[in-house]
Amino acid sequence: INWEIWNANFTGSDGNSFESGYELAFAANRFTYKDFDGTDVKSTIKGKGLNAKTEDFFVRHSGGTISSSIEWRELINGSSQLRLNGNIQNAELKEILRSFNNFDQNYITDKNLSGILDSRAQVRMDFDSSQNILSEKIIADIEFKIENGRIIDFETLKALKRFSEVDKLNDVQFGPFTNRIRIANKVVIIPEMTLENNAITLKVAGTHSFENYLDFLIKMQLRDIVGNKKQPRSKALDEFIKEKNMTEKVWVPIKVQGPVENLKFSIDAKKITEGLKSNLKNDWKKQAEDLKSIFQKNEKT
Numbered sequence: 001i002n003w004e005i006w007n008a009n010f011t012g013s014d015g016n017s018f019e020s021g022y023e024l025a026f027a028a029n030r031f032t033y034k035d036f037d038g039t040d041v042k043s044t045i046k047g048k049g050l051n052a053k054t055e056d057f058f059v060r061h062s063g064g065t066i067s068s069s070i071e072w073r074e075l076i077n078g079s080s081q082l083r084l085n086g087n088i089q090n091a092e093l094k095e096i097l098r099s100f101n102n103f104d105q106n107y108i109t110d111k112n113l114s115g116i117l118d119s120r121a122q123v124r125m126d127f128d129s130s131q132n133i134l135s136e137k138i139i140a141d142i143e144f145k146i147e148n149g150r151i152i153d154f155e156t157l158k159a160l161k162r163f164s165e166v167d168k169l170n171d172v173q174f175g176p177f178t179n180r181i182r183i184a185n186k187v188v189i190i191p192e193m194t195l196e197n198n199a200i201t202l203k204v205a206g207t208h209s210f211e212n213y214l215d216f217l218i219k220m221q222l223r224d225i226v227g228n229k230k231q232p233r234s235k236a237l238d239e240f241i242k243e244k245n246m247t248e249k250v251w252v253p254i255k256v257q258g259p260v261e262n263l264k265f266s267i268d269a270k271k272i273t274e275g276l277k278s279n280l281k282n283d284w285k286k287q288a289e290d291l292k293s294i295f296q297k298n299e300k301t
Helices: 093-099 153-164 220-228 235-247 269-279 282-300
Strands: 021-033 036-048 051-061 065-075 080-092 113-127 139-152 171-174 179-184 187-196 201-209 213-221 251-259 265-269
Touching: 051 093, 080 093, 093 113, 153 213, 187 213
Parallel strands: none
Antiparallel strands: 021 036, 036 051, 051 065, 065 080, 080 113, 113 139, 139 171, 139 179, 179 187, 187 201, 201 213, 213 251, 251 265
């Protein structure tokens, strides 16, 4: 970066602007930039003036590999745009987060997440004339798969203990799961995904804004919420819970909303009512009302 070549005056027909075509091939045994540390780096860059593109960027990182096509475009008034279409294979999720400084957020970090990551991403980022990222113009479509996933000391998950009998929410290990995240208009959109292990099963979906405002719906199974509680209830309701645990899954929706530092948790009573109407037979209507009253008590605690 400190080489004088970058500050050289180009001669020839370019005049005051740099319009020459070029091709640059490079390779390195090791590459470091801030917290990023990679090996076996190689790429060939072709361009004209400030517009450049590579189809074969490759680096070994975090126990896996990163490969990508990358394009840098010059826009008007000194602004620019970066486009990439990349793949991550068999990399340690914890190390990926650490190396990229947790993508400049502290909601869920390398201290909370681990696992083996495979991912494919298409990303577009615009920069102003000072090369600062314009966050409102970031667009991304990211598919990923995580194996041997583990979530440790994640405050949002730990907060669900108020609704659940499951005590092992400080350190939860999950089987393989896949999902697809989209980013647009400064909002991260997460479609519903299922996280499951022998302790608990969760369905999670929602949005996370760049201003750290969350709007999530987390669904927990009935058996994890009231399956063994010793709260006052009818014998018929006990029999219903026992029967439902054996025959089918009944999901209870929990809303998580607000800024990260002040999240609000509540049971979505409307969705409970709709769910019970679709799952229960007519002769269980009284027990449905009893169940709803239990949920409302939990919501107030």
